[in-house]
Amino acid sequence: MAKKLSNVNVPIDARETFVSIRKTFSEGDVALKLRSLYNLQQIDTELDKIYQLRGELPVEVEALEGKIAELNGKAANVAEEITRAEKTIQELKQRYTYCKEKAEKYQAQLDSGVSNSREYDSLTKEIEDHDLWAQVAMKEIGKNQETIAACQQQIDEIDKKIEVRREDLKAKNEELEGIASSTAKQEEKLLARRKECADKVDARTMSAYERIRKSVRNHIAVAAVYNGNACGGCHSAIAPQKLIDISAGKKLIICEYCGRILVSPDASDAE
Template identity: 40%
Template sequence: MANIKELSVEEKLRALYDLQLIDSRIDEIRNVRGELPLEVEDLEDEVAGLSTRLEKLKADLETIEEQIKEKKNAIDGHKESIKKYTEQQKNVRNNREFNSLTKEVEFQELEIQLAEKHIREMKASIEHKKEVISQTKEKLEGRQSHLKHKKAELEDIMSETEKEENFLLEKSAEFQEQIEERLLNAYNRIRTSVRNGLAVVSIERGASAGSFFTIPPQTQMEIASRKKIITDEHSGRILVDSALADEEKEKMQQLFSKI
């Protein structure tokens, strides 16, 4: 990074620890939200999917109802044909013509039976689709209600924390500007590789915070002298002495209280 003021090792350690305290506070805020943003997103997708399915089911229903109308119209046409052929049978000149017309009547009657069978099947399909539509509507209403509740919950949390998070993000960016690129890269690399996001930790009871491995007294003295940046050989975290940590915690607490 260009135009960074040359800091002493102690100033670098303080800047790194301050950045860690700010970023940890941002992590806490985001942890409060937890999985809520993802839950809301998943529910929105589910509601959209159910709405699309409902529209398709309704369109299918309209199509089937239209097909039933067509079949009924066809039945009316077949009945008209039967009436016509029956009338013609009264004026036939021979048995061949009569038999031919009888076959036409039988064919029309079969067509009516087939159309009526299709209508019964389509009516059964309509009943099934109506049941599915009812179930889908009920599920959609339930998901919409759940989504509304989760959105309200997320909005409440966002309204409570958004101002603080934005302030802290600005401060995090400011502190990052103070830290040389090599150190900042190391900080970010460590932070993303550890579960709790702690890249800079203080010495507590002879060990690095959150660790059970004791740090040798000579190394503790070197850390307390603040003459060079030392990392924990087990976790890779950057180490600071407890006095420096307490001073920076107090300073950051005053910063956080201004929000």
């Protein structure tokens, strides 16, 4: 197993340890208990792998869904800006038409003849003003059209990003479904075997086992001797006398550094 082992001693919850169950553990068939515990550990390690595999994907799926929702929100904001600009353009067009009509009306009045220079000046000024306002409106229309074009480009870019993430999400969802269905049978089998093993372990030992498994990073409460003389849980060296006792498999041997139960690597019934 290419499991990375930590060299650091892992502190274990002192309230319920294998040390505290040593006495009750020594009653009855210790070898059977040890074998059951080690089997249990190996089954749980297999189950951990399944859950780990599945465990990361839902988080990734959720992150992608969040990102897509965020991008959709952004696109909606930009779309709102387009709607505002379109409305402004409509108003500006009306203003343009109004000013042009007014200018034409004053022009017609001017063309039909004026009675004095004051009237002439007044009409000329009205024509100039309304022509100018019409020009301003036209310029504003242009600016708003530019805004719309820029917004449209932004939306296109956001849509591309959404598309990429949607594909990613689809793939991740398929992967997740694949894993769930492919591991379902294995999980079921392991859970059945786990129950068989757990039934052979007394409640106190079980609670110590669960507690220690939860408290250590590698979730190993029952460690096989590693590399001939080291604890498979924390990598600390094991004293020679303890190694002999572990091989004999008739006593509960606990790693003095990490508190895990130590067993011989060939102490399991695992296929």
